[in-house]
Amino acid sequence: MFYLLILILQMKLIRQITDLNKAIxxxxxxxxxxxMGSLHKGHTSLINSSKQKCKKTLVSIFVNPxxxxxxxxxxxxPRDLNKDIKLLKSLKVDFLYVPTVSQIYNNKKRRVTRLNKSQKILCAKFRKGHFEGVLDVLNRFTNIIKPKKIFMGEKxxxxxxxVRYFIEKKYxxxxIACKTIRDINKVALSSRNSLLDLENLKKVGKISLTLIKLKNLIKDNIKNKKxxxxxxxxxxxxxxxxxxxxxxxxxxxxxxxxxxxPFKLFVAYYLKGVRLIDNF
Known part of the structure; x- marks a missing residue:
């Protein structure tokens, strides 16, 4: 039988909403x-920002279907909960919430968040329903947790x-946006990177360097669509x-x-079947 609330050194691992409510x-x-787990240095950066700006920090791991x-x-x-727990423990996170799908959605009918026409761009244009799912689950998390600040990466x-537009309007x-963390080859850290071998990760680095140069050229000529x-x-x-x-x-x-x-150069592409996004 699994314990509903497990104390790991100073970090509370919480699996039930009732225990979450008591803890926070x-x-x-x-x-x-x-x-969504499979944590890396990008997540570490978000956690450190939270620890600097807030008295307590709660991390959730939930692969939202x-x-x-x-x-x-x-x-x-990619999923590796045991590895994630070890990392979060070393970072002295106060609370880790790992709910099930049934807890978050609780058999309730989904309230669909509608994007307007101007918002159906970039990833929203190509991933139908993706951001509606993101906004819905973050609405549910925010309603349950009621945090003062939510930390998200700029990648x-x-x-x-x-999320800023919809959540700040309601709660x-x-x-808080946090800077994208990159490796030595300028590859933006992402959980999906683990799905690529070393050779293809080197390709991602070369693509990133090319796009960084492109962004610098565009700064000098913002109309250079050719x-x-x-x-x-x-x-x-x-x-x-x-x-x-x-x-x-x-x-x-x-x-x-x-x-x-101020502007960014946005990209989304598939390499060996893995979808990668970035901005510069």
Missing amino acids: SNQKELGFVPT TQFNSTNDFKNY DYQQFFL KTKI LIKKIKIDLIKKFKIKIEYLECRNLINLNTNLKDK
């Missing part, structure tokens, strides 16, 4: 880091942008990848007007 009922300065477009993608998503900037919770098209064709040919999108968007409202506005 008096926490007014709670930082929340939602994850409603944000996957493919059953195989959901089944193949999925569109996700951060949408007294601030969404250059983006040329680099896109070159990348597809050289690395045998399928690119879903490669485009610039400003950081104010994610539209394509870049004049006098």
Whole structure:
């Protein structure tokens, strides 16, 4: 029989909502880091930011089925709970919440969050229902946990942008963006990287370096769409990848007007069947 609440040194591993409510009922300065597990240094950075800005930190590990477009993608998503627990314990996280699907959704009918037309861009254009699933589950987590701050990585900037828009409008919770963490080859750290071998990870690094150079060139000529098209064709040919999108968007409202506005170069592509996203 599994214990509902397990004390591991200073970290409480919580599996039931009732135990979660007891553990955090008096926490007014709670930082929340939602994850799907398979933790890496990017997650560590989020946790450290929470520990610096909040009195207590809660991490969740929940592979949310409603944000996957493919059953195989959901089944193949990397999982290693024991390894994750060891890492979180070493980081002195206060609470780890590992719920089941039935706990979060509780057999209740899903309230579908609707994206408007201007929001159906980038990943939302190619992954139908993905962000609706993300927003729905984070709405449920926020309602249960009531954190003061939620910490999210900038690697999925569109996700951060949408979560901030929907959650801050409904709750007294601030969404904090944290810088993308990269390895020595400029590869953005991601749980999905574990699905690639060393040779293909080197390719990802070369693709990243190419796009960093492209972003710097665009800074000097924000209307240079021909250059983006040329680099896109070159990348597809050289690395045998399928690119879903490669485009610039400003950081104010994610539209394509870049004049006098901070912007990022966004990309999503498939390498050996693994979907990777990044921004520069």
